[in-house]
Amino acid sequence: MKKKITIIIVSMLISLTLYTQNIKTYRISDTLLLNEVEIKSRTLFSDTVGIYDQPEWSTVRKSPTARVYLTALPGTISFEHWFEIRTYKDKVEMRTREELTFGLGKRFQLDLYLLGLKTFDGNDGPFILRGISTEIRYALADWGKIFGNPTLYFEYQILNNSYQVIEPKLLFGDVFGKKKNNMWAINFVYEGNIAPIEDRFDEFQTTISYHHMFGNVVSVGVAGQYTKVWESKIYNGTYDCLVGPSLQLTLSKKAFLDIEPLIGVFNSEKISKVYFIFGWKI
8 A cells, every 4th residue: 555655646746847847838828818707897806816716715625524616727737735624522633735726728627635643542653644635626617617516526435444525515605795705616526435335424415605705815704514434333323513714814925824623512522623724726
């Protein structure tokens, strides 16, 4: 497994090097199109960017919990470092994720992840590489052509010492209000491992988020997540219901910070889940 992961990581780095050679060409084309759509712009929140005519705010992740549309314009790359703390009744997990996002064009987006994990349960082990994953995202139409801007998402995880996992999602999101500065998002998610029936788990999840945007600097709101898991060894399964505030700070034209502490309610399996994300547009 370690050899397999090493080969995949090396392939990712080679692909990144080849990909960046063509970024300038995409960006010149994208800039010309941006100049055209900017003529149509009238207010801060109606400003559009790129060939999909999407609002500028949608190119930055507003909430860790619920995703919206595509965040990478064609020919661009962004990086995100995720730091997540999950608190259960009997343990605490510290999870990390290093994410590279590529705008592929044709309303496609590719994400590559390195997944890390450290568990605190009385027998604290070392920080480990939990695995790798890849995600492909496809928007069904240019922004505003279909209500909710539906986007298809599929993630494939290769985990150490465990079965591989698939995670398809259906993403919706848009803005509302007179100034178009209120963002909503809702995601419908399935997650399951590729395993014999006795080791299978099936997880169904709904996530939501709302943000009010104060210019391009600060965005505040709330987020929620409901998850139901069925495992072969647990007849009735388990569930999580978490809710909490959500904050995004724009640090510069290229950098942003997301903070989202969610608290378990209604006897949730998780006591809390806290996200910190630092993002950078390369």
